[in-house]
Every structure is written in C-alpha cells, then in structure tokens.
Amino acid sequence: MDKQLRAFLAIARSGTTTAAAKELNVAQSAVTKRISNLEHELGTALFFREYRGMSLTEAGKLLMVRATRIEREYRDGKDEISAIASAGLSNLRIGAGPVFYLNWAAPLIGMLKQTYPGLTIDLRTMDNEEPASQLMSGDIDVYLGMIPEDKIDESISTSVVLQIEHGIVMRADDPNSQRENVDPGRLKHYDWVSFVADPVTERSIETYTLPKGSKSSLITIRTTSFTTGIQLVKSGSFIMSAPLQLERFVKKDGLVIRPVEKGMPRRDAGVYARKSSLGFGAVKTVRRFFDEVRV
Structure with a gap:
C-alpha cells in the first residue's frame, strides 16, 4: 500500500x-x-x-x-x-467464545497441527463485544462464537454451527435446582454473575425477574472467566447465567444448570471468517471441522 x-x-x-x-x-x-x-x-x-x-x-x-x-x-x-500462491497461513489467529473454546478448542487445534505441522496458532478467548471489529480489521483470522448481524459487513462469511441459549447455574442443594425448568421470578433475591459480556441475556434475566420499569440490576459481577463464575456459585452466594452447552463442565464441579421456564433468546453461533481468507487451507480446515460437529 x-x-x-x-x-x-x-x-x-x-x-x-x-x-x-x-x-x-x-x-x-x-x-x-x-x-x-x-x-x-x-x-x-x-x-x-x-x-x-x-x-x-x-x-x-x-x-x-x-x-x-x-x-x-x-x-x-x-x-x-x-x-x-502458497499452502496458506504460517500463523492462524483464532478468537473463540466460551462454548467453542471449552468444548472444541483442543480437538480443533489437534486436527490443525496434524494437517499443518508447521502452523502456529494464536487462540484468544473473547466475549461477544470484541470479535467483529478485530475480524474485519485483520487482527484475527477466524472467530468461533456469536456475532450480531448488524456488527459485520459483506466482507465476512458466516457458517452457523448451533444455537446458543443461556440457562441458570446453581448449587445442587438449591431448592430451585430440583425443578426441570427454573422460574426466574423466584430468583430475584439472588446475586447474579453474568458470564461473558452478553447484554441480550442480561436484559432477558432482568425482564423476567424485576418489576416492569425498574432501573435496578440483578447483575452484581460480570466475568469472562468460567472458572471464576463457577467458584462464586459454589460459594453459595451467587447464581450465574451460562450457555446450556456448558452443562458437562458445570456438572464436573458438582453444580447444575437449568433452562429458564420462559426461555432465553436462542441465537445463532458458528464460524466467522473474512471472505478473502476462505481459500487458506487452515481456514478451510476450521470450517470442515465444524461441519462435522454442527448440531
């Protein structure tokens, strides 16, 4: 240039x-x-x-x-x-939301390294507020997660893998955990942890639990660390919103996650890449990997 x-x-x-x-x-x-x-x-x-x-x-x-x-x-x-002109990138920069990096980062990286032994990989855990601008500016090559449609332009290719819906993480001895679906109206006296920056889920929680027109917030802690959120819930003082697709990780810590009785917004999540980079072998491999796990 x-x-x-x-x-x-x-x-x-x-x-x-x-x-x-x-x-x-x-x-x-x-x-x-x-x-x-x-x-x-x-x-x-x-x-x-x-x-x-x-x-x-x-x-x-x-x-x-x-x-x-x-x-x-x-x-x-x-x-x-x-x-x-070449086989592709020498360094692949991947941004990933929690559902993707917790469930699939390890097997994906294993497949990439097996296919391209000389490839270096930079994996960044990111919340929903960061990736659009970094993807379009070229700071990352691929994003795995959710990006609202109004945040990206025609230069970005989207491949939907699954729909993400949040549930409520709580202790197994919490009376509300005995229900198959949780009524958020019963949870307004708890301190809430919001896992990842997710204004859509936060608004839904407060719509279900607070009086109409209330300017209060139930969210007392926001964190991008799943481990921190889990430890807070285990302490007995908090409950946390988190994707239902993280249930197996919740269970490992002796906690439970329940769907919300009225339902949370279901949103598309998947693989985002610049259209100009779709010819790279490494990017093709990422898309092929998630073609096989699409749910």
Whole structure:
C-alpha cells in the first residue's frame, strides 16, 4: 500500500508522528515528509498540529474513511493472492467464545497441527463485544462464537454451527435446582454473575425477574472467566447465567444448570471468517471441522 497513506493512517490512529514512526519502523522525519507530500498533493491540511499531538481536519476525516477502505482492500487482496500462491497461513489467529473454546478448542487445534505441522496458532478467548471489529480489521483470522448481524459487513462469511441459549447455574442443594425448568421470578433475591459480556441475556434475566420499569440490576459481577463464575456459585452466594452447552463442565464441579421456564433468546453461533481468507487451507480446515460437529 502507498507509503503516504500508511503514514497518514498511522498518525490518524496514534495521534503523533513519534508513535507513527515507531509503528512503521522509520525515522520520524520520514513520516513528517510523507504527510507533507500528501497534503501538498491534495492541496489541503489533513491534520491540526497541536501541542499534545495531531488530530484530523474535516479533509482528514474524509480521507480516513477512504484510506481505511483502501487498507482493507489491500489486505484482502494479499490474502487472496497468498491463498493461491502458497499452502496458506504460517500463523492462524483464532478468537473463540466460551462454548467453542471449552468444548472444541483442543480437538480443533489437534486436527490443525496434524494437517499443518508447521502452523502456529494464536487462540484468544473473547466475549461477544470484541470479535467483529478485530475480524474485519485483520487482527484475527477466524472467530468461533456469536456475532450480531448488524456488527459485520459483506466482507465476512458466516457458517452457523448451533444455537446458543443461556440457562441458570446453581448449587445442587438449591431448592430451585430440583425443578426441570427454573422460574426466574423466584430468583430475584439472588446475586447474579453474568458470564461473558452478553447484554441480550442480561436484559432477558432482568425482564423476567424485576418489576416492569425498574432501573435496578440483578447483575452484581460480570466475568469472562468460567472458572471464576463457577467458584462464586459454589460459594453459595451467587447464581450465574451460562450457555446450556456448558452443562458437562458445570456438572464436573458438582453444580447444575437449568433452562429458564420462559426461555432465553436462542441465537445463532458458528464460524466467522473474512471472505478473502476462505481459500487458506487452515481456514478451510476450521470450517470442515465444524461441519462435522454442527448440531
């Protein structure tokens, strides 16, 4: 991609020529010259030069939209060409929500390493709020989990594997655990742990348990750590919302998970990847793995 646009994007994102030079691994004077040349070419200032850094002018904001699109197209083009020219990636960056990394991360990585012994894998556990932007920006190659449709664009391919529904995790000696389905209205006096950032489930819990129009919240702790949530429930002071697909892990700790009597929202979850990377052998292997476990 054009050096001047790289310098422009680096400054726009970091706010200083010093940080941009470090990111681009060039001298600060080279970054300054590239921006000066670009502004001369366009006939207008792109940045306000301020004491503490640089910020975009109106012209700079317009160019930022176009430059970001060019950057994405350039990256996607490299992906597509690399898929044709080689066997695929040398490093596969996977983001995964809890249902996927707890149930399938180990066998998936085993299959990838067996198929591509030289492949390195970066597995990141992520909640539902992070992956869309990281996938579209190229920070991760594949996401396994849930992404709302309004968070992704036409550059992303989606392959649905299952529908995720939350239930309630509680101690086995809790009277409510004896019911096949739990009435959330009976749980309003508990302290709640919300496992992973999931506003949809949180709203459902509070709709079922709090008086209409209440501005209170039953959620007293939010965590992305399944182990932490389980330990809190075992202490006897909390109950936790978690996907029903994690039942076998709940049982290992002597706890139970029950569906909600009125039902929680059921949402599609699966494999998300940039369309430009679908030709990579490693990405194909991930999709093929989940074709076999689709439920």
